[in-house]
Amino acid sequence: MFTYRIPRSMEKSVGIGYRVIVQFGRKKVLTGIIGKVHQKPPKDYETKPILEVLDDHPVVNPLQIKFWFWMAEYYCCQIGEVMNAALPSGLKLSSESRIQLNPNFDQEHCKFPIDPREQVILDVLESKPELTYEDCGKLLGIKSSYEIIKSLVAKEAVLVYEQVKDKYTPKVENRIRLKEPFSSSKEALEQLFEKLSKSTKQEEILLKYLQEIPVFLSPEKNEKGLEKKTITDAGLSPSSLKTLIKNEVLEEFKVIVSRFDNLPVDDREIHLAEFQEEGLSSIKEQFDQKQTVLLHGITGSGKTEIYINLIREVLDSGSQVLLLLPEIALTTQIVGRLQKVFGSEMGIYHSKHSDNERVEVWQGVLSGRFSFVVGVRSAIFLPFDSLGMIIVDEEHEPSYKQFDPAPRFQARDAAIMLSWLHQSKTLLGSATPSYESFYNARTQKYGYVHLDKRFGKAQLPEFHVADILVDKKKNLLKLDFTRLMREKIQQALDRQEQVLIFQNRRGYAPYISCEECGWIPDCEHCDVNLTYHQYSEEMRCHYCGFKEKVPRACPACGSHKLTTVGIGTERLEESLSLLFPEARIGRMDLDTTRSKYAYQRIFDEFASGNLDILVGTQMITKGLDFDRVTVVGIVDADRILYFPDFRSGERAYQQITQVAGRAGRRDRQGSVIIQTRRPDNIVFDQVIQGNYTEFYMTEMAERQRFFYPPFVKNIKVTARHKEAKIAEKAARHLANLLKEIPVKKIILGPEKGLIGKVKNQYLFDIYIKLDKTGNTPAIFKHEMNQLIFELNTQKEFKSVRFVVDVDPY
Template sequence: MKFVDVILPLPLSAAYTYALPEEQQAAVRPGCRVIVPFGAKKFYTAIVVDVHGRQPQGYAVKTVWEILDSDPVLLPVQLDFWRWLADYYLCAVGDVYKAALPSGMKLESESKVVVNSEYAGNAVLSEREQRVVTWVSRRSEPTVTQLQKECEDFRVLRVVRSLMDKGVLAMKEEVKRSYKPRTEVHVRLSETYFDEDKLHELLEGLGRAPKQQSLLLKYLELAGAGTAFRLRNPKMLAEVGRKALVEAVGGSLAICRALEEKGVLEAYPYEIGRLAHTEVTETIGVSPLSEAQARAFRELEEAFARHPVCLLHGVTSSGKTEVYIHLIRQMIAEGKQVLYLVPEIVLTTQLTDRLYRVFGNRMGVYHSKFPDAERVEIWQKQLSEQPYDIIVGVRSSVFLPFRHLGLVIVDEEHEQSYKQQEPAPRYHARNAAIMLARMYGARTLLGTATPALETYYNVRMGKYGLVELTERFGQVRLPEVEVVDIKELQRKRRMAGPFSPRLLEEMRRALENKEQVILFQNRRGYAPMIECHTCGWVPKCKNCDVSLTYHKGLNQMTCHYCGYTCNVPTRCPACEGTELVQRGFGTEKVEDAVHQVFPEAAVARMDLDTTRTRSAYEGILEDFQSGKTDVLIGTQMVTKGLDFERVSVVGILNADAMLNIPDFRSFERAFQLMAQVAGRAGRRSRQGRVILQTKSPDLPLIRQVTEHDYFGLYVGQMEERQMFVYPPFCRLIYVYMKHKRADVLDHLAAEMGSRLRQVFGSRILGPDAPPVARIQLLYIRKIVVKVELGASLAKVREQLLYLRQNLMAHPDYRSAQIYYDVDPM
């Protein structure tokens, strides 16, 4: 008897053992998917991690329900990587599995409600129960979700449970297969006519049906029938699509179907997939490197000989991407694969167009805006004999299978977007990519103009290699950053909405010269909040401890944490006052202000509200790239490594909003955002100009931004962090606790803090309420654990996992959530 240990896509750390059916014992290997029963009635797709003959003792072993794969979909290195992620980021390996595989590869059973066939019809039913029974009877096995949509005025699950207790309804589990291969109808010559004499006789007989004869001749031409007949091998007939065949002769579908009815052609479904099918291998040559780029390329080769991880610290518009392209070409020539990580989907459009012109169909793109079925097919292609040589993607791309990974490029490595926040695993893709590359024996290249301070510290300590690219491509000077003190301007009432007179002057000059402008405001919506002028009342979210943001386009108030919306108030509920004023401004209000000042200018806005679809990103960027848009307004999306040659002016509308965040990284992030958005100006022929509006012009950070002084920022921040013991001089782990009741949560947080202090002493900070202390009806408390660099991480994890397990077993805390965020951002 054989057994398998499997991982389930659930927050479970342990592998579970199932028995293999006798007839399938030779058909499964580690890395294959199987469908297994779990719990009372549910079925899940599990990943086999071991096949053995050790029968578990003390309980009845359930049997594998179905084997889905003949070949593994998970490589051994991937499984090791999953285990490392789960161990390092203090989560279950089931959490990693759930995040790693596309949904279409994780079949789950779906609960459907049916009328019990043994029900005698004599139960006393309430009005709601009768309503549910009637609706179920009229539908074909609805799900609980469908029932809830139909019966919105009450909690349907409670009623369904009552009806199940009375024997009226029953639950039925059905495995849902969400992925279906894309197919098209192809045609082939039937076996009867794969005979030259019969085929000639047929063609002569079709003389009375010239359109059918013409279509059959075209089929024979497209299928390459001459070679197949000569070698007497029907398998050599090429695939021919029915639609393509009909279009090739300019006929109608009826002609083809007539030949099918006569038994001449046979129609059948042919799997074509959803990925782009082109025969392009290399469309243009690689551009030659400038002298500075060539020097950086040589230095990288030397640095990689000494360090597996290197930082390419290149100023904005220095041509780092061109260096990447030469490295990729070198890797492909060595038979290796490349993973090219970008922090945001917004970067992939420009980048993939550029890479595709060089590498053609050797490159694949992987991100969450793609349909799930397309992501399944990319996963399958990576397991095939002809995988992509280059994968360009966001953080989830680290989970893809690679057989010959040689290089991982982490572009804009400083970006917060590389950190997964919710749900688990809360991994950092940069750090995960470094570990993944190490497991493959590959190299990792980190590239940015504004490195994360921890990364630069690793360089200074000799852990990473360093190559610097200090001049812009074409020797264009870095943009001139001009600081405008808006505190004084606001006092004198000289501001035109969010714009200073100096910014308006530069915008007007740029637009007159047919140049483009980027305006950066890191807050979406029209106004961050509405306030009663009389009593100070502010509309807040009913689920979260935050004020609601006013969105003028939607004419509603919205919570940016849980999505709750409500109508815009016209009267204050506290004092009945009607003077409700808007406080602050978001990108939507900036857009309105630009329209008012420059009515002739074409304006676009790029934020989460305008880029919810894959095509929306591409459309905004394409219009700006082609010059159809004059002014682009955006949140931090516009700070990414985008390349626009006609941008001469960048406006940073409110630097202070970035400086006043209660976090030890606030100055680092503010510098990175401002330096990156400034780098969008003057990237081709002449020096650009940046207008930085602030109420704190004397801050050292503002001077560092104007002078492009990254090293000055690094030295100042390292002194502070060493003094107060923050990364990179320690490791941080945040302990988050959530509960729907504040009193229970306070007791839990106090208990957790007390127990942590018994183990870690003064290295514990808190518990405290975070800046947003309630989200989606759950109250939140946070504890900070500082871990010395020399401490045993294995022992720290062991203690933290034990404490969580111990507290969660307490009856008062079973409905609480406790989780850890390792290396938080």
């Protein structure tokens, strides 16, 4: 934060949350948001004045700024980083230095000589109103034109200024309407038609207009006019339309319109089953005592219907509601259901929307147009001023955690804090709650409601564990599928039912290997193997985006025996098309859903029955509800289970349960086939029995014994540098300093990161386990931030980047 002076002329037009333009340093002009207004000028330097106020009303409210301060402090980052994440790009202003010819400059009487390069710029400025620094460099064929521009400024030949432009552009619609006297007098209109009898094209346009807008029955409709493209899209003559406008029969005008369609609302009441009614009543009772309630409802228990009832009640009371979803993939289906109920009251906020669409939702919340918003984690930053409830659906999902860049926040935890600031309520919903939330419910910190029945006649699926190694020995494994999995898929296809196949690895195969010498291609910039993508015939790094073509021969030994190792979604799609040539197969992963409406297109195809089998990553495990899916296959359950992370058991239980919940959602019982090399693992037994609590107790005993969350607070600090020795030395130095902070803690490391190099930077991790009682975490974070700041001022560690991740998993 920086301190600026408010000029007297602006005293009444500024306040907290306004965007302003300020000078920063000698040359830069930046935009900022006012976070605080006070009467204490700094003693050691003179403050600069605010140059301009950009808004008529605040775009950010005081509660948001309070929330930003909390987030910066809790997640150990700068408030500017929080602001950058919070504001949609369309509200941030871009500035760029430009030059223009000084109108008072007279070259003939100039006291100083003009050199040839300066003359080139002056000659261009005679015909062009402005040039950027970059334009000048290109004109002269040099990298930096700064010295030449500096010389021209000194000679008073040019003026330098900053052009600041707002990125947000509202959507404008061209409309037409019938002018007076034709819109109010039938006689005048009849005379006009007589006059136009020879011009059939103009007559057709008028008839089309009157067909769409009954001008005498509804004068207000004529006032609003008709969208111009209604005429042009109907194949009517654009030149004839131009003539009618020119002759003042029709009037053309522009209106700013919403980018969000006003959908028709379905007024039908949602009828809850008896067990849902009981759950709803229990949630309301718990809210009387607790700020946060955990709704633990098995897959298919109808949590969405309960959400709708609660949302309607809060909106009717005049408050706002935020519904958080873990991924954009989920918004596709649930948003369709919610829009039928809430129509234009509801805004949608996620990263697949354009900047302009996001600004429109932001402004819609500010103006009160949207009192209910559905969004992903970034939606917690919207300018709510009277939140009545936040619902976090699938609250256990790792997607709620932001990893890069800062703030590295957990949206579920941040939502609980936001709710506290608004004095509102938070409902956490999940079929497999995170162990932190379940622990808080068991220790009475949260309220708890359990739904253990499926809605309607839906039954829980039947589970089958298929042993990959047994089938391999008996030669029954075909193209990565066991005999049991193939049989179940074939039975579903014969009954004209649908199949979901889950594999949490995109690409064709994890990597390529040489059969002769064992060579495996690595990324040039990261410590990871390149993933093979057959469709594009290339190998890609999923960390930095580096890619290269597949070699024809092994670069190490020259052998042509290159083979793929492991299974990705792309390879599964190919294998299934060979095993079931009659089936229509689709794939959903990051590679197939990059475009804005790709999710929607794949969902629509699957929902309408145009696809028989859908292969996907974790995108297909969440919240989707398809009537005809009866078989779910998990191709490699070991990949989820055997991972070096204390949460791997919890995550495996959650993912398997979630993907299994997609099977048999109506009156047909579904089948779930889990392929594994270790069928004796306890996780599979607990998933099959649906015994969440028992598995939780087993895991919690281990966490308590070895000091893991929720019994401690975890922080990970990563030292990053292009030289491994400097990164390791900095990490070791910081770890020794952290040990001296006088609070109860365990410090592990530094150790080389699980992936030791990313984007040419070497990574060394320090893990901190902090006692949760009292002020310990706050004291430790404050001291740690000071130590990192001091280390970065030392010459040796100036270029080391320390990345702090609070609650890192």
